[in-house]
Amino acid sequence: MKRAAIIGAAGYTGGELLRLLLDHPHVRVEAVTSRSLAGQPVHRSHPNLRGRSELLFTTPDQVTNCDVLFLCMPHGEAAKQIDRWSGVSPLIVDLSADFRLRDAAAYRTWYESEHPAAGRLAGAIYGLPELSREKIRESRGARLISGVGCNATAMNLALLPLARAGLIERVICDIKVGSSEGGAEVTAGSHHPERSGAVRMYAPAGHRHTAEVLQELGPINLDVSITAIEMVRGVHCAAHVIPTRRVESKELWKLYRAAYANEPFVRLVAEKTGLHRLPDPKILAGSNYADVGFEIDPRSGRIIAMSAIDNLMKGAAGSAVQAMNLALDLPEALGLTFAGLHPI
Amino acid sequence: MSGTSQTVVQHGASGGSSAGQACACPECEGAIRFDRPPLRSQVVRCVSCGVELEVIETAPVQLALAPEVEEDWGE
Numbered sequence: 001m002k003r004a005a006i007i008g009a010a011g012y013t014g015g016e017l018l019r020l021l022l023d024h025p026h027v028r029v030e031a032v033t034s035r036s037l038a039g040q041p042v043h044r045s046h047p048n049l050r051g052r053s054e055l056l057f058t059t060p061d062q063v064t065n066c067d068v069l070f071l072c073m074p075h076g077e078a079a080k081q082i083d084r085w086s087g088v089s090p091l092i093v094d095l096s097a098d099f100r101l102r103d104a105a106a107y108r109t110w111y112e113s114e115h116p117a118a119g120r121l122a123g124a125i126y127g128l129p130e131l132s133r134e135k136i137r138e139s140r141g142a143r144l145i146s147g148v149g150c151n152a153t154a155m156n157l158a159l160l161p162l163a164r165a166g167l168i169e170r171v172i173c174d175i176k177v178g179s180s181e182g183g184a185e186v187t188a189g190s191h192h193p194e195r196s197g198a199v200r201m202y203a204p205a206g207h208r209h210t211a212e213v214l215q216e217l218g219p220i221n222l223d224v225s226i227t228a229i230e231m232v233r234g235v236h237c238a239a240h241v242i243p244t245r246r247v248e249s250k251e252l253w254k255l256y257r258a259a260y261a262n263e264p265f266v267r268l269v270a271e272k273t274g275l276h277r278l279p280d281p282k283i284l285a286g287s288n289y290a291d292v293g294f295e296i297d298p299r300s301g302r303i304i305a306m307s308a309i310d311n312l313m314k315g316a317a318g319s320a321v322q323a324m325n326l327a328l329d330l331p332e333a334l335g336l337t338f339a340g341l342h343p344i
Numbered sequence: 345m346s347g348t349s350q351t352v353v354q355h356g357a358s359g360g361s362s363a364g365q366a367c368a369c370p371e372c373e374g375a376i377r378f379d380r381p382p383l384r385s386q387v388v389r390c391v392s393c394g395v396e397l398e399v400i401e402t403a404p405v406q407l408a409l410a411p412e413v414e415e416d417w418g419e
Binding site for chain 1: 371372373374392393394395396
């Protein structure tokens with residue numbers, strides 16, 4: 001049994017990690033930390049876990065050595081504390097944005113500050129198994145695996161087969177997201193009268209997750225717009241691709257099957273008819289599945305590549321557990337096969 | 345109502361039973377499996393792309409896109 005700890009476990013991603021790991025057959029969570037909730041039971045911030053765990057939140061200084069450590073701290077904190085936590089566990093999975101970019105200059109550009117631990121960036125592994133499976137598996141010794149950006153994950157999975165095939169002349173990703181992307185902290189924007197029913201394009205341009213896509217898929221001609229909609233969990237990506245040449249549906253099927261046929265958590269959803277013929281995050285709540293689909297506009301040749309995920313699962317905690325399974329030489333899908341709910 | 349596609353895919357050995365054979369969907373090239381010998385005019389659905397396919401010949405098996413009632417998606 002592997003011993004795990006979650007630093008900053010009172011937030012939404014920490015709660016999802018705990019939910020997943022409580023059912024994991026080879027992992028035992030020994031510590032969950034929250035300075036503000038120290039001494040309180042975990043169901044105080046994660047009511048769905050009432051009766052599932054007797055763990056109490058502790059302060060970070062009470063965490064002792066473990067086999068895997070998940071960092072769910074506010075962005076910037078993991079980078080400042082990475083040396084400390086590296087002494088506690090040989091395997092760290094950091095769910096913040098701190099170690100997603102390998103290039104310090106790119107971090108400076110997109111996060112508008114110097115990275116506090118730039119020397120650690122090159123050694124961190126991007127934690128999306130669909131992109132980094134072999135790197136994670138083959139890594140040995142002390143390891144630092146980054147989390148993934150939820151919007152970046154939606155874009156990466158929608159576009160990966162097209163990028164590999166060199167088919168992207170230009171792409172604009174129109175992304176819709178749920179309110180849980182904003183985290184558990186209350187803000188003016190999350191106030192119910194402001195948030196409920198909103199169709200708020202909060203990042204028409206310049207969203208930081210763009211950098212993760214450019215890093216992982218290469219220097220594609222990419223623009224991103226992100227809109228908050230009436231949804232709690234979920235990311236939907238509609239990537240409007242102007243291809244380098246005209247393609248037919250059969251070719252896309254071939255490319256997407258080649259990329260994802262053996263992926264345990266990527267499903268192709270591109271049916272011609274039916275209510276659920278294309279990806280929809282609604283049915284993925286709580287699930288680690290990413291649904292990916294496509295359609296071609298016969299008039300213009302534009303490819304509409306689509307994806308849907310649960311931002312807290314495939315876009316955060318689910319991918320983190322999947323990466324942990326790989327790093328610990330466990331079956332990749334352990335603890336992650338919940339199919340979601342329907343209807344919901 | 346959309347028309348029947350002219351796309352036709354032939355599979356199977358001439359004159360033999362088609363039960364257990366895997367044919368390719370003419371739309372997405374996904375596998376179409378028959379667990380019993382297909383009948384002419386039988387309609388099957390591709391599990392990958394969801395199109396309905398009509399068996400237009402059985403020896404060898406020929407599949408074509410079946411006519412479908414299209415949905416009104418707010419048009």
